[in-house]
Amino acid sequence: MASKRQIFVGGVPIGGGAPVVVQTMTKTETANLEATMEQIEKVAEAGADLVRVAVPRDKDIEALKTIVKRSPIPVIADIHFNHTLALKAIDAGAHCIRLNPGNIGGRDKVAEVAARATNAGTPMRIGVNSGSLPKHLHELEREAPVEALVTAAVEFVELMESLDFENFKVSIKSTNVPNTIAANRLLAGRIPYPLHLGITEAGTKWSGSLKSAVGLGTLLADGVGDTIRISLSTFHAEEEVKVAWEILKALQLRERGPVLIACPTCGRLQFDMDTVVAEIEQRLEAYVDPIEVAVLGCAVNGIGEASHADFGITGAKNEGLIFAHGKPLRKVPQETLVDALFEEIDKSVGSEGRVEFDEGQSAEGAKWLQRIEEENAGDLTPERIAQLEAAAAQEGDDITAPGDGEATGPAPDKVELDERASPTSGRRFTRA
Ligand code: SF4
Numbered sequence: 001m002a003s004k005r006q007i008f009v010g011g012v013p014i015g016g017g018a019p020v021v022v023q024t025m026t027k028t029e030t031a032n033l034e035a036t037m038e039q040i041e042k043v044a045e046a047g048a049d050l051v052r053v054a055v056p057r058d059k060d061i062e063a064l065k066t067i068v069k070r071s072p073i074p075v076i077a078d079i080h081f082n083h084t085l086a087l088k089a090i091d092a093g094a095h096c097i098r099l100n101p102g103n104i105g106g107r108d109k110v111a112e113v114a115a116r117a118t119n120a121g122t123p124m125r126i127g128v129n130s131g132s133l134p135k136h137l138h139e140l141e142r143e144a145p146v147e148a149l150v151t152a153a154v155e156f157v158e159l160m161e162s163l164d165f166e167n168f169k170v171s172i173k174s175t176n177v178p179n180t181i182a183a184n185r186l187l188a189g190r191i192p193y194p195l196h197l198g199i200t201e202a203g204t205k206w207s208g209s210l211k212s213a214v215g216l217g218t219l220l221a222d223g224v225g226d227t228i229r230i231s232l233s234t235f236h237a238e239e240e241v242k243v244a245w246e247i248l249k250a251l252q253l254r255e256r257g258p259v260l261i262a263c264p265t266c267g268r269l270q271f272d273m274d275t276v277v278a279e280i281e282q283r284l285e286a287y288v289d290p291i292e293v294a295v296l297g298c299a300v301n302g303i304g305e306a307s308h309a310d311f312g313i314t315g316a317k318n319e320g321l322i323f324a325h326g327k328p329l330r331k332v333p334q335e336t337l338v339d340a341l342f343e344e345i346d347k348s349v350g351s352e353g354r355v356e357f358d359e360g361q362s363a364e365g366a367k368w369l370q371r372i373e374e375e376n377a378g379d380l381t382p383e384r385i386a387q388l389e390a391a392a393a394q395e396g397d398d399i400t401a402p403g404d405g406e407a408t409g410p411a412p413d414k415v416e417l418d419e420r421a422s423p424t425s426g427r428r429f430t431r432a
Pocket of ligand 1: 263264265266267268269270296297298299300301381382383
């Protein structure tokens with residue numbers, strides 16, 4: 001359910017079925033032109049489609065005039081409590097103005113900004129935050145916080161419509177993840193305008209990323225949301241962009257750069273997976289192609305579930321195997337595994353995605369893999385347990401370990417998806 005309306009911020013379409021737009025906000029003092037531009041370059045390189053800058057003072061307006069000219073991506077001016085700054089930011093050429101119509105000083109001042117924005121063709125983001133609802137909604141906020149947030153947003157929408165201004169997107173933000181989810185779902189059903197999603201003050205890189213992934217991911221999976229910003233307590237705005245992309249890539253809403261898949265490891269692990277995966281992840285950042293790279297901690301299961309990956313590695317004892325598209329490429333000493341993997345990736349990237357197999361080396365790798373698999377054929381690895389569970393679920397059988405003839409557990413009860421009953425997401429699993 002993408003929004004019906006579409007707006008353009010600079011040349012970037014938002015809503016109306018356009019790809020979900022990634023945005024972030026600079027952490028620098030905007031008036032510090034060089035520092036702000038440096039951060040904008042970094043976030044653009046990391047994949048931000050839009051960037052927002054705080055404009056709390058006149059000296060920020062001065063910098064803004066240059067920033068909008070030099071920025072490789074459209075710039076949104078973030079204004080609070082001061083409609084004069086909003087007017088000046090429009091005149092400075094900001095590609096969008098973010099303001100809260102509730103704190104800008106009354107209808108006349110909002111009207112003045114709307115008129116100036118109409119003349120300049122500048123869109124706006126209007127929004128409400130859970131911490132700053134209008135006074136008349138405070139009682140409702142105590143009783144029904146979600147309804148209060150949605151009511152405030154709808155009132156602002158009606159205000160802008162009454163001023164003949166419809167070139168905007170809307171945000172409802174809260175530090176509370178379930179309230180953010182519920183409020184945006186409700187709002188998406190009530191207004192046709194694009195929605196900006198975010199969790200306010202989400203937290204550190206670790207906890208904030210998780211909260212954002214849960215809150216925004218839930219909404220995006222339902223088709224709600226047209227642009228996202230991940231708010232993290234870090235001075236490195238590009239980290240916010242990276243997290244946003246991981247969420248979009250996980251939901252297969254957009255593609256950007258490589259996808260790394262890695263087994264969770266277990267007691268069969270044959271090399272220092274922590275170091276290897278971290279190195280591969282870091283080296284993959286230099287690539288723009290959506291290559292899928294798999295890292296398997298041992299070769300006990302063969303290539304198995306990683307057979308769809310463009311490239312992968314696995315290891316046993318002192319040796320390792322590079323594979324591509326489910327087929328062995330070559331066997332290498334384990335200490336050269338990562339370098340050899342990147343040699344193969346580079347060769348492929350340099351020849352438009354083609355992978356050349358040396359049949360002799362591939363056959364040697366396949367033989368090695370087969371030997372490892374045979375030596376460990378009786379092992380119940382996590383992957384084999386998953387395969388057994390899947391097979392048992394299909395047949396409705398108990399799950400039985402190979403060779404021991406004993407059931408290790410009953411097949412699970414039949415699980416049905418009840419689409420209608422939903423406390424949070426419209427979906428709840430109920431036991432039949
Ligand atoms: S058995 Fe599976 S989870 Fe364990 S190390 Fe091997 S590939 Fe990884």
